Amino acid sequence: MNQELLNKYSVPVPRYTSYPPANFFHEGFTEESYRQAILESNRQEPRAISFYIHIPFCSQMCYYCGCNAIRMRDRKTVRHYIDAVKKEMQLVFPLISHDRKVSQIHYGGGTPTSLPIEILKELNGQILNEFDCIEQPEIAIECHPGYLKEEYWEALPEAGFNRVSLGIQDFNEEVLKAVRRKPSFLPVEEIVSRMREKDISVNLDFIYGLPLQSVESFTETIRRAITIRPNRIVTFSYAHVPWVNPLQKKLEEAGLPTTDQKEALFTHASALLREAGYQSIGLDHFVLPEDELYHAVKEKALHRNFQGYCTRRTTGQVYAFGVTGISQLAHSYSQNTKDFDTYLRQIEEGRLPVSKGYLLDPQEQITGRVIETLMCNYHIDWQEIAAYFHRPAEEIKQTIRYDEAALAAFARDGLITFDENHLQMLPEATPFVRNVAASLDPLLLHTDKKFSKSI
CATH class of the missing domain: 3.80.30.20 (tm_1862 like domain)
Incomplete structure (x- = not known):
């Protein structure tokens, strides 16, 4: 990894320990x-x-x-x-x-x-x-x-x-x-x-x-x-x-x-x-x-x-x-209150101490699966994702933020290889997987959320 690539890609992006x-x-x-x-x-x-x-x-x-x-x-x-x-x-x-x-x-x-x-x-x-x-x-x-x-x-x-x-x-x-x-x-x-x-x-x-x-x-x-x-x-x-x-x-x-x-x-x-x-x-x-x-x-x-x-x-x-605990169910997330005393009080009242969460719509379920697959295995088989959701591969790509020009730029920089059916991180480029994953994420098109840098 040369300094130019480090400067280019060391930008704030999600860690993707969850999606979203x-x-x-x-x-x-x-x-x-x-x-x-x-x-x-x-x-x-x-x-x-x-x-x-x-x-x-x-x-x-x-x-x-x-x-x-x-x-x-x-x-x-x-x-x-x-x-x-x-x-x-x-x-x-x-x-x-x-x-x-x-x-x-x-x-x-x-x-x-x-x-x-x-x-x-x-x-x-x-x-x-x-x-x-x-x-x-x-x-x-x-x-x-x-x-x-x-x-x-x-x-x-x-x-x-x-x-x-x-x-x-x-x-x-x-x-x-x-x-x-x-x-x-x-x-x-x-x-x-x-x-x-x-x-x-x-x-x-x-x-x-x-x-x-x-x-x-x-x-x-x-x-x-x-x-x-x-x-x-x-x-x-x-x-x-x-x-x-x-x-x-x-x-x-x-x-x-x-x-x-x-x-x-x-x-x-x-x-x-x-x-x-x-x-x-x-x-x-x-x-x-x-x-x-x-x-x-x-x-x-x-x-x-x-x-x-x-x-x-x-x-x-x-x-x-427990306080701040995040539950991760098949299609939703639920986070307990972060305030210690509020947690104790709500439990005493017999309430589940939920402060916020997220229910994934069908599009986000697809995006989450794509990003998890890439983050874990450095590889996406579009036909495999399509089979999981019982949808055509082209529909999967249209559902997420699939941008062939953006992927081509990653490929020119030596981060990935890709074709119609696969996307693969190159071994020496895996530290930049968060950048590639973020490029597939529609939620990042318009957001003011703050993230840590990828490197």
């Missing part, structure tokens, strides 16, 4: 809209159920975070929140058909491991006592290793978890200090070894694009990660969105890398990971060859929901609980 992006959600989608959407979801695909539980609490607020998080509260308030989450489950569970099975449970935040392990076990128990699971469901939790001692790691499998994501972000302590992130309390090598002994799959999560990172320092971080050999290594691109989290302005003071410096961090890390035998998945995941995500990519059958990348086996409609 969450900043298109609106307040016209109400509690009753969500209730009806849940009932309809029982007749829609996929049949599997994914549950997401949002734990907003953090002992310390990291400067880079774009998540919905708050400072840790007193024990009584935390208990009040957990009871509210359990009550929200009691409001939603009767609306979900019990002949459906759970494929995923995911805890995000915030810092889910800020909770005592007994509470996590309690929440898992409420779900697993209510619904059956598919064979080998994924029950995962995001972990902040800076605060966790040996006993906590030992108890995670007993609480039902079979995957943990360690938010390392960087092994360089000067970088961590600059972004106000506490380093791991125990050696990460020891944590991964203990989890492996208990058949727990491990992700190590890193962020590139932070202050003080250099190619040399981030290379050392990735080399250490490779030596540890976790199941998955994730290299998230730092998204600078200070209008979402004003704390990110602190990083401007420390100095953020330029676009070409940031791209160099990823390029060198990616090369190291591939040399070590890791396979590239989507925008930011690297997995070992035996991972089911890699098999899905080879079959061009990788999916993504708000839980992250998944296979057809684990793909489920997502029902979210």
Whole structure:
């Protein structure tokens, strides 16, 4: 990638973790809209159920975070929140058909491991006592290793978890200090070894694009990660969105890398990971060859929901609980209120705490499928999309924002190849997949929404 291409394509575009992006959600989608959407979801695909539980609490607020998080509260308030989450489950569970099975449970935040392990076990128990699971469901939790001692790691499998994501972000302590992130309390090598002994799959999560990172320092971080050999290594691109989290302005003071410096961090890390035998998945995941995500990519059958990348086996409609939680059903999204006290009050009143959402019309369902396919598999087979929707391929193209001149420009720049039946990202151009996806999105023709840059 030359500097000219980086300058041309490092522009604000959606991350497309959902379609449409969450900043298109609106307040016209109400509690009753969500209730009806849940009932309809029982007749829609996929049949599997994914549950997401949002734990907003953090002992310390990291400067880079774009998540919905708050400072840790007193024990009584935390208990009040957990009871509210359990009550929200009691409001939603009767609306979900019990002949459906759970494929995923995911805890995000915030810092889910800020909770005592007994509470996590309690929440898992409420779900697993209510619904059956598919064979080998994924029950995962995001972990902040800076605060966790040996006993906590030992108890995670007993609480039902079979995957943990360690938010390392960087092994360089000067970088961590600059972004106000506490380093791991125990050696990460020891944590991964203990989890492996208990058949727990491990992700190590890193962020590139932070202050003080250099190619040399981030290379050392990735080399250490490779030596540890976790199941998955994730290299998230730092998204600078200070209008979402004003704390990110602190990083401007420390100095953020330029676009070409940031791209160099990823390029060198990616090369190291591939040399070590890791396979590239989507925008930011690297997995070992035996991972089911890699098999899905080879079959061009990788999916993504708000839980992250998944296979057809684990793909489920997502029902979210907790403040700010976003449910992702077949044809709709519903987001809970972001206000902590409002969430508690509405749950106490026996209400679903919906603040906004989105109901996709048939055109948007098609666009969403096209963009997800490209973002996950870097490839679109127009006949396959047409067969899925039982419509001619030309009608699919007319429904979305298919612009042959725009695609030809991408092709001239060496980003894609395309013909009448296929669109394919070139391997060295996959960091620009968001740009290509945005070119197919009719919603971006007239919008004032703000997005992070693609690189």
